[in-house]
Amino acid sequence: MPAASGGEPRFRLVMEEKKKIYIQTFGCQMNVHDSDQIAAMMLDAGYGPTEDPRQADLIVINTCSIREKAAEKVYSQLGRFAALKEEKPSLVIAVGGCLAQQWGAKFFRRSQVLDIVFGTHNIHKLPEMVRTASLRRVQVTETAFRKSVPSLALKAVPAPGKISAFVTIMQGCNNFCSYCIVPYVRGREESRPHRDILDEVGMMAENGVREVTLLGQNVNSYGLGTNGSGYRFPDLLRDMGKIDGIKRIRFTTSHPKDLSDDLIRCFGEIETLCNHIHLPVQSGSDRILARMNRGYTAADYLDKVGRLRAVRPDISVTSDVIVGFPGETDEDFRATIALMNKIRFDNLFSFKYSEREGTAAAGFGDKVPRGIRSERLSVLQALQEEHTQERNRELEGKVLDVLVEGPSKTGKDDLTGRTCGNKIVNFRQRETAIGETVPVFIKKAYLHSLRGELTGAASPGFIARRAEAQ
Ligand code: 5AD
Numbered sequence: 001m002p003a004a005s006g007g008e009p010r011f012r013l014v015m016e017e018k019k020k021i022y023i024q025t026f027g028c029q030m031n032v033h034d035s036d037q038i039a040a041m042m043l044d045a046g047y048g049p050t051e052d053p054r055q056a057d058l059i060v061i062n063t064c065s066i067r068e069k070a071a072e073k074v075y076s077q078l079g080r081f082a083a084l085k086e087e088k089p090s091l092v093i094a095v096g097g098c099l100a101q102q103w104g105a106k107f108f109r110r111s112q113v114l115d116i117v118f119g120t121h122n123i124h125k126l127p128e129m130v131r132t133a134s135l136r137r138v139q140v141t142e143t144a145f146r147k148s149v150p151s152l153a154l155k156a157v158p159a160p161g162k163i164s165a166f167v168t169i170m171q172g173c174n175n176f177c178s179y180c181i182v183p184y185v186r187g188r189e190e191s192r193p194h195r196d197i198l199d200e201v202g203m204m205a206e207n208g209v210r211e212v213t214l215l216g217q218n219v220n221s222y223g224l225g226t227n228g229s230g231y232r233f234p235d236l237l238r239d240m241g242k243i244d245g246i247k248r249i250r251f252t253t254s255h256p257k258d259l260s261d262d263l264i265r266c267f268g269e270i271e272t273l274c275n276h277i278h279l280p281v282q283s284g285s286d287r288i289l290a291r292m293n294r295g296y297t298a299a300d301y302l303d304k305v306g307r308l309r310a311v312r313p314d315i316s317v318t319s320d321v322i323v324g325f326p327g328e329t330d331e332d333f334r335a336t337i338a339l340m341n342k343i344r345f346d347n348l349f350s351f352k353y354s355e356r357e358g359t360a361a362a363g364f365g366d367k368v369p370r371g372i373r374s375e376r377l378s379v380l381q382a383l384q385e386e387h388t389q390e391r392n393r394e395l396e397g398k399v400l401d402v403l404v405e406g407p408s409k410t411g412k413d414d415l416t417g418r419t420c421g422n423k424i425v426n427f428r429q430r431e432t433a434i435g436e437t438v439p440v441f442i443k444k445a446y447l448h449s450l451r452g453e454l455t456g457a458a459s460p461g462f463i464a465r466r467a468e469a470q
Pocket residue numbers: 066067179180181280282320321322351352353354355356
């Protein structure tokens with residue numbers, strides 16, 4: 001620092017540069033949300049964020065183990081980061097999330113450069129673990145399950161300008177679908193106290209958040225067993241609907257077996273509850289659904305979607321399907337296609353069955369050859385493209401409320417946002433502010449988005465909300 005003119009400075013101000021953290025996130029929205037919490041905690045511990053791993057003093061990989069591919073990506077990324085550690089030996093590398101939970105200290109055998117392994121119930125311990133690893137240069141592991149997950153109590157303060165936020169309302173899963181690793185790596189279901197959730201969302205609304213997505217492995221079982229108060233998911237939605245400033249409420253994921261009549265009623269009652277539901281069906285064959293331990297039949301599923309559509313005719317329904325589950329015959333696969341043709345999902349996430357060590361299905365003998373899994377996936381995806389196009393085309397000529405998210409990639413004067421049904425809409429801007437809900441006339445439907453035009457003619461929902469706001 002240059003000396004002040006006219007003599008020596010009496011003291012020197014040493015500006016210590018903040019250390020840098022680089023976080024890479026794999027997997028679901030739950031992991032994205034956990035990574036936000038990690039970033040906030042590490043900021044308090046003196047680590048500022050960086051987008052460049054080469055600048056980092058601490059690298060955190062938040063891992064996913066839902067399918068083999070997700071796990072492989074983590075291992076290859078670790079390999080790449082190993083080279084950075086050679087150049088900078090003080091670099092600390094940590095892995096967290098589901099794969100870390102599954103592997104525990106065995107992870108150190110996979111990678112020589114790893115310093116920290118922390119599990120899904122131990123996020124809150126990361127600052128302390130980083131301190132130990134960097135001061136003592138030892139490997140540290142924390143993967144014990146806790147009865148109560150401490151990070152569920154951490155409130156995420158939204159970044160300035162953020163209009164959409166995730167809120168974890170429960171974590172873990174008690175369902176043990178036979179293909180799924182989640183109950184083993186996230187532990188048993190635990191619901192957050194509803195007061196905490198409502199306070200957090202109230203705080204978010206005061207900070208400008210307009211849209212919240214409530215997160216949990218199975219939000220429909222929120223409140224079951226754990227808090228004993230009889231306060232369930234529909235109660236939470238109704239209270240959420242009363243929070244000033246929150247214009248849109250979404251949630252994910254719902255298990256069809258737990259989709260109650262009361263929850264269906266919420267779609268008819270709560271104006272801010274978005275007309276979208278992600279309801280993973282997994283298969284259209286009753287035989288396969290039973291082997292998957294899903295607890296419903298294809299007819300039950302069709303019935304529930306029918307009742308949702310009776311309450312909200314324009315509801316957008318999306319789903320997950322697994323093809324090539326052990327024992328899936330051509331006939332079973334045709335049953336899935338038949339169900340898709342009956343429902344006509346707005347969108348579908350489809351996966352080839354991937355064997356996960358430790359799950360019940362890993363022990364099933366009648367594996368479907370990989371080639372057949374790939375063939376079935378292509379057939380299913382081609383059909384879904386037709387359905388998505390068709391569902392999107394039904395929106396042409398309508399005026400939809402769009403929550404403006406920011407500049408669009410489609411052109412320098414374009415903005416992008418989402419409809420309540422979760423469709424992306426791009427349109428030419430006219431002094432529209434980010435975070436505003438505007439009526440947009442839908443001119444053209446594409447596979448992944450809609451093209452629209454701002455209009456003065458607001459839809460009835462928009463007028464109602466405007467009237468409420470005044
Ligand atoms: N193989 C393939 N897909 C899986 N999923 C979960 N476990 C597996 C597995 N072992 C899919 C399900 C679930 C979604 C998040 O991932 O469809 O709904």
